Amino acid sequence: MPHDSLDHDHAHSVLPSDPALRVKALETLLVQKGLIDPKTLDAIIDTYENKIGPQNGARLVAKAWSDPDFMAKLMSDATATALELGFYGRQGEHLVAVQNTEAVHNLVVCTLCSCYPWPLLGIPPSWYKSDAYRSRAVREPRKVLAEFGVQLNEDKEVRVWDSTAEIRYLVIPQRPLGTEGWSEDALASIVSRDSMIGTALVEVPQ
Amino acid sequence: MSRIHDMGGRFGDGAVTPDFGQEPVFKEEWHGRALALTLASGFLGQWTLDEGRHMRESLSPNDYMRFSYYEKWLAGLANLLVEKGVVSRDELENGSTNTAAEALLARVIKAEDVPARLSKGGPTERDVGPKALFAVGDLVKTHPAGNTTVPGGHTRLPIYAGGKTGQIVAIHGNHVFPDTNAHQAGEAPEPLYTVAFKANELWKHPDGPKDLVMLDLWQSYLAPL
Known part of the structure; x- marks a missing residue:
């Protein structure tokens, strides 16, 4: 059961408690790793907000x-x-x-x-x-x-x-x-x- | 064993609060960001749709119930990124890194490719797999629900529809089997059916005597009656 672990072991628990900061922290890290282009996120949001x-x-x-x-x-x-x-x-x-x-x-x-x-x-x-x-x-x-x-x-x-x-x-x-x-x-x-x-x-x- | 997300038929959740079309698509700016981050990370190709769903379902019941919708997405994403080795737990905790993910850079989705990638979708029908055992009109009985196919469980047979009799009303071809696909145990496509259940088969006191509940169920969930 690889996905099951004790609550305090879940990786997500190390993220900031405020959800807006939690998103920002993840985005910042993934941008640093070269895996996310913030403009891509803008384009996805624009697609579902406007198109x-x-x-x-x-x-x-x-x-x-x-x-x-x-x-x-x-x-x-x-x-x-x-x-x-x-x-x-x-x-x-x-x-x-x-x-x-x-x-x-x-x-x-x-x-x-x-x-x-x-x-x-x-x-x-x-x-x-x-x-x-x-x-x-x-x-x-x-x-x-x-x-x-x-x-x-x-x-x-x-x-x-x-x-x-x-x-x-x-x-x-x-x-x-x-x-x-x-x-x-x-x-x-x-x-x-x-x-x-x-x-x-x-x-x-x- | 059950999981917290499997809530069809549960009592106690109170009234539904309609928005009558007035709510913005993303109520908070970070909601859109969380959705976009999840989709863009998914395009790295390190997990399947079913693994993504299963990770959200695997949150502790306490977290699942206290988290808002996009908080569940964020938690599932963070757990997947670490489990798949895309980021380390230390990187997540520190919120920064000096190490680029070299092996995945070729998979990073560019802004100009977003429309094409979203339009392409990810169909789950396959032209391989077993033949359909049932025909439209056949009566079938569902197996007891309870995540029994794979240890640790992921299933799309809800508890409320386990062990019930229904009738096949449509055959959709062979589709990727979530129970295995959520556990890297292969797509194992098999026939997918729409099964109609009489409401009074599912509930002792149905809302309307003639009402039906329709579910899309894989062949492995069904036995002939």
């Missing part, structure tokens, strides 16, 4: 809502279909789309860690990574949904997807009434991050 985020997933959903053939392709091979829009990469190598209907509501979680479709939704929000969400989504999904303000009809079936492997799930929310004839851009603007995790429904803004 890859839920706007990608929203474009995919809007296109699927607008084009039944695209929706059919997305449901049968989400990885190849997302790639058509240029969405592929780390933590999104094997994608599956699951569609909400009148009969079924889908909800995505990772009980073991924080698996999430990065190329489509970016970095997960704090609540997705929280103990409360991870522990409860599989056991009491309807109570969790109520905490997001989502009340489901009792006869609707809830499917909770626990991301235990490298398959990453995207929920395709139901297209709301009153959006007939909308452009893909207009549709994408109302598709929230949470609706693609399954903790929100898409509504037409009042």
